[in-house]
Amino acid sequence: MNTTRVDWAAVKADFPVLERMIDGQRLVYLDSANTSQKPNAVIDAMTDFMRNGYAPINRSAYRMAGEATDLFEGARSKMQRFINARSVNEVVFTKNATESINLIAQSWGRANLQAGDVVVLTHMEHHANIVPWHMLVAERGIELRWIPLTEDGQLDLSNLSSLLDGAKILSFTAMSNVLGTITPVKQLCAAAHAAGAIAIVDACQYVPHNVTDVQAWDADFAMFSGHKMVGPSGVGVLWGREELLDAMPPFLGGGNMIGDVRLDGFTTAELPSKFEAGTPPIVEVIGLGAAVDYLSNIGMANIRQHEMQLTEYALSTLSARYGDEIVIHGPRNVEVRGAVLSFAFRDIHPHDISQILDEKNVCVRAGHHCAKPLMKLLGANATARASFYLYNDQTDADALADALDGASDIFGV
Amino acid sequence: MPGLEDLYREIILDHYRTPRNRGELAPPAVMAEGHNPLCGDEITIYAQVENGVLVDVKVSGQGCSISQSSASMMSQAVKGKSLAEIQALVHRFKVMMSIEEDADDAPAVEVKLGDLEALQGVVKFPVRIKCAVLSWNTLLQALENAAQ
Numbered sequence A: 001m002n003t004t005r006v007d008w009a010a011v012k013a014d015f016p017v018l019e020r021m022i023d024g025q026r027l028v029y030l031d032s033a034n035t036s037q038k039p040n041a042v043i044d045a046m047t048d049f050m051r052n053g054y055a056p057i058n059r060s061a062y063r064m065a066g067e068a069t070d071l072f073e074g075a076r077s078k079m080q081r082f083i084n085a086r087s088v089n090e091v092v093f094t095k096n097a098t099e100s101i102n103l104i105a106q107s108w109g110r111a112n113l114q115a116g117d118v119v120v121l122t123h124m125e126h127h128a129n130i131v132p133w134h135m136l137v138a139e140r141g142i143e144l145r146w147i148p149l150t151e152d153g154q155l156d157l158s159n160l161s162s163l164l165d166g167a168k169i170l171s172f173t174a175m176s177n178v179l180g181t182i183t184p185v186k187q188l189c190a191a192a193h194a195a196g197a198i199a200i201v202d203a204c205q206y207v208p209h210n211v212t213d214v215q216a217w218d219a220d221f222a223m224f225s226g227h228k229m230v231g232p233s234g235v236g237v238l239w240g241r242e243e244l245l246d247a248m249p250p251f252l253g254g255g256n257m258i259g260d261v262r263l264d265g266f267t268t269a270e271l272p273s274k275f276e277a278g279t280p281p282i283v284e285v286i287g288l289g290a291a292v293d294y295l296s297n298i299g300m301a302n303i304r305q306h307e308m309q310l311t312e313y314a315l316s317t318l319s320a321r322y323g324d325e326i327v328i329h330g331p332r333n334v335e336v337r338g339a340v341l342s343f344a345f346r347d348i349h350p351h352d353i354s355q356i357l358d359e360k361n362v363c364v365r366a367g368h369h370c371a372k373p374l375m376k377l378l379g380a381n382a383t384a385r386a387s388f389y390l391y392n393d394q395t396d397a398d399a400l401a402d403a404l405d406g407a408s409d410i411f412g413v
Numbered sequence B: 001m002p003g004l005e006d007l008y009r010e011i012i013l014d015h016y017r018t019p020r021n022r023g024e025l026a027p028p029a030v031m032a033e034g035h036n037p038l039c040g041d042e043i044t045i046y047a048q049v050e051n052g053v054l055v056d057v058k059v060s061g062q063g064c065s066i067s068q069s070s071a072s073m074m075s076q077a078v079k080g081k082s083l084a085e086i087q088a089l090v091h092r093f094k095v096m097m098s099i100e101e102d103a104d105d106a107p108a109v110e111v112k113l114g115d116l117e118a119l120q121g122v123v124k125f126p127v128r129i130k131c132a133v134l135s136w137n138t139l140l141q142a143l144e145n146a147a148q
Helices: A008-013 A042-053 A063-083 A097-114 A131-140 A160-164 A185-194 A241-249 A280-296 A300-325 A350-358 A374-378 A394-411 B010-019 B063-079 B083-096 B112-125 B126-147
Strands: A089-096 A118-122 A143-147 A169-171 A199-203 A221-225 A236-240 A258-262 A265-268 A326-328 A340-347 A363-366 A383-387 B030-036 B041-050 B054-061
Touching: A063 A089, A063 A236, A089 A097, A097 A131, A097 A169, A097 A199, A097 A221, A097 A236, A118 A131, A143 A326, A160 A169, A160 A185, A160 B063, A169 A185, A169 A241, A236 A241, A258 A383, A280 A300, A300 A326, A300 A340, A300 A394, A350 A383, A350 A394, A350 B063, A350 B126, A363 B054, B010 B063, B010 B112, B030 B126, B041 B063, B041 B126, B054 B063, B054 B083, B054 B112, B054 B126, B063 B083, B063 B112, B063 B126, B083 B112, B083 B126, B112 B126
Parallel strands: A118 A143, A118 A169, A169 A199, A199 A221
Antiparallel strands: A089 A236, A221 A236, A258 A265, A326 A340, A340 A383, A363 A383, B030 B041, B041 B054
């Protein structure tokens, strides 16, 4: 991997919330797989727009509205380059990745799926890539098939061709939010196409941490949320092949998405407006554009490299310190895993672990991580999850390891 | 920040380590399941009601120390009580958890919480209140099922 030197301490200093002290202790934020912190560049872009230039987009003639439209569409162009989409028409702004998947299920799905049609998912999906398809099972009578997992938490592709036989859709995560597993996206897209299915990539955990190239993937749709990639909450992205988006019926109806409206009907706008009904999250899209600039300046390859080193350090530190008393789920090889560590520690319930870690200002997620089917496979109804990002360093991993000692003191195990 | 010792009192940890009334009851006992979607805790309450009295109660499921100890202490407190007494107890517990209030004209019934007082510290950790209350709401659901 071709990487350049980055001053990671300076990166950390870009995130003002990380300077916060609670009870005299610094904040150790290890919940970025849930949602990420925001750098000054994003905060400033949003406040500057609200202070100095807030205006509607696409519909007013005064100069400030024109500037706002330019900023908004500029963010779309940045995003297009960031994921290497062919055209800005392929970048649709939504509320979040969940809405993006629902959009595909409701628009492409309703137009193309009949009773008995097969949608293939995997056992490591987030609820957002399960429930919209369950809804079509109820409404349309489609059939769901599931790619199982190997012992070490990777996709078991040994029966992939028979699972895909006759399928219309393969929808899968590029990186598990629980196991950290990075899946072979290119291979899965190729297999889907060979079977005559379209390939949908849930890239929520992938895009914030890796170089993303949707054309190299040869996928049909992909989606992710702004808030996990140092951008604001309230905005997400749906990327889709232009010819597919073009052929799809609209999802939400209203302003901005129309060509013409008469008493007896309507026509839709061109892409991407066709899928952006109503006033969009203007401030948030501009903030997301600043987030793309920020991440691009550091370089996604550098961020991936940093996180691989950090993951290796955290895995070996925790294992060396606690041995068999800590069970970390997912692959051991950091080449195929991101910086997400779900773990069981001694016999202490994850909710109690996160409470005790909070006393040391170590923020982790405890719970089912919106992946209950996967939790069932792991034999747990919850795990504790520490997830790292570009603003974390080895001292954060050490703080996690140290704070776990406190759990033993209280529970006497 | 309130200290963890307010939350993890010894009696709570004792009920967590050795939960009372664990198990299941066969029909005609009724059951109800409760989930805490926030953290994945699951609890099942089995209730045997005869002549308006909860003659037996069992708890199964899994969850954190607060949800499990609360269920254990609750099962001890409600077993053998009349449904009216249980309603009063549930109310008293929820008042302690600050999710219900006493009406101004409430009759001054003396309801003793006993060991359950140990859960008082949960109020200082608002995200954990749901854990403590899960088994109580599940019990109410079971009693409703029994009434049908």
